[in-house]
Amino acid sequence: MQPEIILYTKDYCPYCQRAKALLKSKGVTFTEYEVAEDPERFAEMIKRSNGGRTVPQIFIGEIHIGGAMDMFALDRAGKLDPLLKLATT
Numbered sequence: 001m002q003p004e005i006i007l008y009t010k011d012y013c014p015y016c017q018r019a020k021a022l023l024k025s026k027g028v029t030f031t032e033y034e035v036a037e038d039p040e041r042f043a044e045m046i047k048r049s050n051g052g053r054t055v056p057q058i059f060i061g062e063i064h065i066g067g068a069m070d071m072f073a074l075d076r077a078g079k080l081d082p083l084l085k086l087a088t089t
Contacts, residue, residue: 005030005084008045008057012036015068016056022075028084060084 005023009016009032023030035042035055049057049064058065060083065071074080 004059004061006059007032008035008041008049008055010034010036010055013055019056019058019068019071022071023084026081026084 005028007016007019007023007030009020011034020030020032033041033045035045045055045057046053048059049066052064052067054067056068058067058071063083065074065083071080074083
């Protein structure tokens with residue numbers, strides 16, 4: 001079974017928009033949880049990310065990528081595509 005890509009976001013967050021655009025440009029699908037008005041989802045995000053309160057918080061399967069800048073750094077280093085291949089095979 002392929003790992004799921006999950007983003008915890010807020011609709012007004014420019015970093016969230018950029019992270020989603022990068023994933024879309026790579027042709028992968030993801031699940032997005034809008035946490036601004038959902039305290040339970042926000043609490044879930046904090047727990048899964050070991051205290052991360054900023055958005056986006058990005059997960060590929062059980063791997064916590066971090067935020068948008070972390071994902072962009074992985075992409076620049078050539079390390080994002082192999083993780084995404086796990087999610088698309």
